[in-house]
Amino acid sequence: KNEVEQSPQNLTAQEGEFITINCSYSVGISALHWLQQHPGGGIVSLFMLSSGKKKHGRLIATINIQEKHSSLHITASHPRDSAVYICAVRSLRAGGTSYGKLTFGQGTILTVHP
């Protein structure tokens, strides 16, 4: 079983719809990242969070540490949001010291139609 599981794997939406992508993980973490990869291949970091919620424009990321779960929401989706969204977690080292290595989910392919 992968340490990081994303759902759904594929998501199709109509422009304007509210979108939710989920990420579940099985290890203790110090932080969780959401990244975006456009069809051209470039990867951009969207959020890094360790608790609560963060918002940037139409994107909202939440995390529940106790339930080991995070969600990425997109409000008023647009065709330019079409991309692969990747969840990644930074594991806790034994004893609670964090270090930089990330474990990535397989990504959610989002397609938004006009």
Add this chain to the structure above:
Amino acid sequence: DAGITQSPRHKVTETGTPVTLRCHQTENHRYMYWYRQDPGHGLRLIHYSYGVKDTDKGEVSDGYSVSRSKTEDFLLTLESATSSQTSVYFCAISSGATDTQYFGPGTRLTVL
């Protein structure tokens, strides 16, 4: 955008030949990483560096070596390329071990 470039961007080579991929940064970040991205696996760490001449293995390091003789350059070498190393390779940088990582544009490598 962070100043990260990768070269070459595309390469086709034959099994058994050596290949070196270069990652160059202009941000003076301490940490540099090499990942490979394959369908069904997501991004996986090959090697990373936490300073000049300081490197460590990631989860898929077999068949790969790295070198970092300058802060700005991190080289990934496949000593004898195999078809299983056909992949898209991404370099990333970060200023600290737990900071946001910034990714390069990727190198698509095909080993025939």
